[in-house]
Amino acid sequence: MINLANPATSYPDRKPSIPAQPSAPLDSSGSMMRPIATTPELRAQFWQRFALDELTTAEWEALCDGCGACCLIKFLEDDDAQTDVEYTDVACRLLDCESGYCSNYADRQKYVPDCVSLTPDKLVDMMWLPSNCAYKRLYLGQDLPEWHLLITGDAVATQQGMREAGVGVAGRCVSEVGISEEELEERVVTWIEV
Ligand code: SF4
Numbered sequence: 001m002i003n004l005a006n007p008a009t010s011y012p013d014r015k016p017s018i019p020a021q022p023s024a025p026l027d028s029s030g031s032m033m034r035p036i037a038t039t040p041e042l043r044a045q046f047w048q049r050f051a052l053d054e055l056t057t058a059e060w061e062a063l064c065d066g067c068g069a070c071c072l073i074k075f076l077e078d079d080d081a082q083t084d085v086e087y088t089d090v091a092c093r094l095l096d097c098e099s100g101y102c103s104n105y106a107d108r109q110k111y112v113p114d115c116v117s118l119t120p121d122k123l124v125d126m127m128w129l130p131s132n133c134a135y136k137r138l139y140l141g142q143d144l145p146e147w148h149l150l151i152t153g154d155a156v157a158t159q160q161g162m163r164e165a166g167v168g169v170a171g172r173c174v175s176e177v178g179i180s181e182e183e184l185e186e187r188v189v190t191w192i193e194v
């Protein structure tokens, strides 16, 4: 399951944000470590052959590209599809803004109690996810981005592709710690495509 968080920040005129984070673990060097399309855990081309609710846990988690966009604080208007969203470059307090990964994934709910799990049935209300997000793309009947690790099978090529596509929050965000509501309003960014 991909875990989402809803930091306990509230805004008078806007819905609270719902950041999230990939669930793939980091290896000992802090680099992305995730299964690729050929591992025994993953059925070949599973994302094309099975519905989201038919995937194994390993397949479900392998879909996350680790962009970290869903861990950013965002303003959501109260529409049904939740497509009316403004992202900020302010991240959940547990996000490591250099790596773009959760700094305490195992215990995250102790520190961010509203961190919730992304499941197929929740996607209908999560069209605020970025356009690169595999969960949203598959839900909408689209294919994975060409740079996705499940397509390339090569982490270096994927990282290069993500950089070229401008995808990923690593090195581009700041922690919510110490950020006031007024500052938050001023930190809306346009580099996340929904
Ligand atoms: S791919 Fe989706 S779930 Fe994974 S980090 Fe990016 S926005 Fe979040």
Ligand code: SF4
Pocket (backbone or CB within 6 Å): 003, 004, 005, 006, 019, 020, 021, 022, 070, 071, 092, 093, 094, 095, 096, 101, 102, 103, 104, 105, 108, 109, 112, 115
């Ligand atoms: S607690 Fe971790 S996984 Fe959850 S939103 Fe914050 S950084 Fe992301």
